[in-house]
Amino acid sequence: DTEVTQTPKHLVMGMTNKKSLKCEQHMGHRAMYWYKQKAKKPPELMFVYSYEKLSINESVPSRFSPECPNSSLLNLHLHALQPEDSALYLCASSQGGQGGQPQHFGDGTRLSIL
Amino acid sequence: AQSVTQLDSQVPVFEEAPVELRCNYSSSVSVYLFWYVQYPNQGLQLLLKYLSGSTLVKGINGFEAEFNKSQTSFHLRKPSVHISDTAEYFCAVSDQGAQKLVFGQGTRLTINP
Numbered sequence: 001d002t003e004v005t006q007t008p009k010h011l012v013m014g015m016t017n018k019k020s021l022k023c024e025q026h027m028g029h030r031a032m033y034w035y036k037q038k039a040k041k042p043p044e045l046m047f048v049y050s051y052e053k054l055s056i057n058e059s060v061p062s063r064f065s066p067e068c069p070n071s072s073l074l075n076l077h078l079h080a081l082q083p084e085d086s087a088l089y090l091c092a093s094s095q096g097g098q099g100g101q102p103q104h105f106g107d108g109t110r111l112s113i114l
Numbered sequence: 115a116q117s118v119t120q121l122d123s124q125v126p127v128f129e130e131a132p133v134e135l136r137c138n139y140s141s142s143v144s145v146y147l148f149w150y151v152q153y154p155n156q157g158l159q160l161l162l163k164y165l166s167g168s169t170l171v172k173g174i175n176g177f178e179a180e181f182n183k184s185q186t187s188f189h190l191r192k193p194s195v196h197i198s199d200t201a202e203y204f205c206a207v208s209d210q211g212a213q214k215l216v217f218g219q220g221t222r223l224t225i226n227p
Contacts, residue, residue: 042217090157100146100165105157
């Protein structure tokens, strides 16, 4: 069982839809991450929240909008996505967001854009 | 800037044989090194990490890795693999104060009976 829970596990949406991905951790971690992973590729970092503040945005298009309501929750709001956005979206958390602290990953949401 | 090179994109081995997955990194500062495993339809699971101290690091599922500073390598080894070890393996690096993990391209380990 993973300690980082992501919902939903699968999501199919049209290009005009609005949906949200959710991530929750109860390990007391203060840093949370969103990654995008295409097939047969490593995860690509999208956003980092540290102590509930956005600390890194890897030049992600504005159709992806992250939100951190509290230290345990991380959302990714999706709007007007493109077919190339179809991928596995992974959430991760770590103790404090500094080097040396391993990241714990959820099982991801597999997103398909029609 | 840091980078990670996993020298083999695919490694096929027979069950109960030993395996080594190679990882080289480049960095101008002290680094922390990690190996993650990704089973089909799952997220990444931490196998082991090197932060400091002993250069031989033992992880879960019988895996170990050796940090070699002079060769800037962090190769992953297992003396005897099982069918259940079939997965994608990622080497990753970060430095002190960094919030980012830099991943290698991954090595697909396939175990044949």
